Amino acid sequence: MSKIHVSTTVNGDDVEFLCDPRETLLDCLRDKLHLTGAKEGCGTGDCGACSVTLDDRLVCSCLVLGAEAEGKSISTVEGMAEGESLHPLQQKFIEYAALQCGVCTPGILVATKSLLDKNPDPTESEVRYWLAGNLCRCTGYDKIIRAIMDTAADLREAS
């Protein structure tokens, strides 16, 4: 089967790759661009560990074909920190111990940033429902929710 040539932007960088029509965006990010921050927890869009944004829209990259990335702009967890400075969400996740094993963390960070970009003042319920597509098996979500509410408050104060 012939491969498809894809030109796209990932975390602000222009990239190109060849992909099989069956390969997902997640496969391409991980296996072709070696950006392994997004994880495959299920491959069926149920766990959110592969969350990225595609033209600012939050998606499960396992449900997007690599070929669909053509001409788009993708953001992954690898693009969250600016230089050596962590994004406030990243900092707070460490501070609150909002991660245990850490495998869901990249997806949850990307999904949460996407929420706060749209809604800087979410209620706890809004955060919980926004993250209903991001499974965490270790924490019971308690410390994750607290880290997010505190980051949101800090960001509002700073803006």
Place this chain on the structure above:
Amino acid sequence: MALDEPKTTDFKYVGTRPDRPDGFDKVTGRAKFGADMMAPGMLHAAVLRSPHAHARIRSIDTSQAEALKGVKAVVTRADFSKNVPFDSGLEGEFWNVLENVMAGEKALYDGHAVAAVAATSALEARDALKLIKVDYEVLPHVTDVDAAMAAKAPILREGAADSSVPEGLHPNVVRYHESGHGDVEAGFAEADLVIEDSFATEATHQGYIEPHACLATLGSDGKGELWCTTQGHWYAQKVCAALLDLETSQLRVTASEIGGGFGGKTTVFIEPVALALARKANRPVKLVMSRSEVFRATGPTSSTSMDIKVGMTKDGKITAAQGVFRLQGGAFPGAPCEFTAMCAFAPYDLKNVHQIGYDVMSNRPKQAAYRAPGSPMAAFAVESVIDELCKRLGLDPIDVRLKNASHTGSKASFGPRFDAIGLVETLEAAKAHPHYSAPLKPGQGRGISCGFWFNHGGETAVSLALSEDGTAQISVGTPDIGGSRASMALMAAEELGIPYDHIRCTIADTATLGYNEISHGSRVTYASGLATIKAARDAVEKLCKRAAAKWGIPEEAVKWQDGFAVPSGPNAGNFDPLPLKDLTADMGATGGPIVGHFEASPEGAGVSFATHVVDAEVDAETGKTEIVRYTVVQDAGKAIHPTYVEGQYQGGAAQGIGWALNEEYIYGDDGRLQNAGFLDYRIPLASDLPMIDTVIVEVPNPGHPYGVRGVGETSICPPLAAIANAVSAASGVRLRQLPMSPPRIVSALKHKTNG
């Protein structure tokens, strides 16, 4: 030097909450988990799995797959060791693992591996699977535990039972446990009320978000490298070597960051397969499971069927208790029936108690350990009956538990006498917590339950090397699942007297340290922690010797105080304290590198108890249960890093909520798993849960230098019963089967209404 006296107060670093050392890597996406490793020339592999619950494999034709372009190797059972006897090592465990990772004569469950392919891409490997022809003779199957014990049930394997099984039982019953003391019949006769009831729980999966993944290299010279996500890489090394006829030391295994385990990564599934493919192809091979493979072929915990009988006087004293616990363990022996039986009544100081456990095989995946394996189900059944007794006798459930609680010196239901334990303290803290007296809204009910887990020590080796600049690096051999690297560094900081930030803790590979048992049994902070403390003390002793030599005084005249060597005693003389970094700066010239180490199998893991309080609201129309408030109270002995202890409490409670309300393996009449994905096997979401409050009780464990008890597992023991009791209080119906899913609750309410 008074280094061996237990220390339980005046800590400088222990008990603080610093950032975890792996935090930065995990929030930036650079932490390397099982599937994140690559090697030059790497192939990708895929596994062909049986679609049948029980079938004889007449033949496997791999010729067409081998001929496909890009395919570099195909393996079947013939490519594994032929030297592993039926009753080899670990009580036959090697043979069972071999049979499980690649089927021999029979496929024993839906999802059982029968062949595997390595190819130049993952897609090619998957395409090649479709070209493998397996000729199956489908056999009758059984997936239910009670059905598997019945007279005419299909037999999975003749001769699998061990000598514990009494005569006359079905060959699928492979192990039997019986324990207790006193005279239960006499005890029941003394009771004012006896309740006898039956309970069942469905199998649940550990549900770690990271599927099993590994990268293997192996040459025909017998030397190999394995990178894998595992709770125990020395165990993986030992088993893989046995299954592939390698010398153990020639296979180096490195544990990746682990994306959750909960017991499910304490064995091997794909690792021997990847090694066999790598050897045959003479190329590195990466093998990653899909989520459906994880559900079909790894984990889950046992399903159970249980009968409980408890007698109580009208003032709340338990006079006798007995339980029969039947555990479905999948296609191989090993269901934790003895743990279920032994944990069942452990919270109570009983004069008369008797328990029986059965390990029963069925055509399901081999059960794997899941957080306090076997204990939560027992607690569900026993604590439901105790709740019912309290209700009918009009007694407060915490008061009744306090009246009967095991305490220091009690003879445990499973035999020995308890050393210092903290059950009473957890009950008292739960009773005093504002949650217990908070008013409930209409439609809500409150439940409580106790839970127990043994905890474990096990083989442990730790090495602690000092650097010239006065910093320290610790090598431990227990994969870090919940922040243990931070805890190790805190304990080492305490002993060395240098800041937490000056210490780096690494999970060493199998070539670097002696054998370390798996990260299981809540053993890491206890056993690796104890070993870290002892290794640090070993280094301190060496530091003191160097100081003594510098000062020209006897070694005994030097003591270690908060990071400094100081002269001590009548013959010591007057010298300025020497800081650690002054002693390490010239260590090359004063005797060479300073390394502390410790190797042992510590046996003082203190048991642990918890009490949970939960409020549930049941929607009578839909049968949906909402957890509105949750409080965990648990004895940690000593919380080294309290935030991570809280995390273990919260995580265990959340998994228990899933087990109680939603999670279950659903098998069709065809013996195939119907819900092998996160959409249909629904673990708790952020929107399902409230905040989970925690109370850390600290009753020091005499078996650890700082009093630590394991905390990881006990937290999943009480939730099933606590929630069942809350649902019963809220809805007026007693659910005896888990999960308490909406259809089951609606059905129970309907039967109640109908009379």
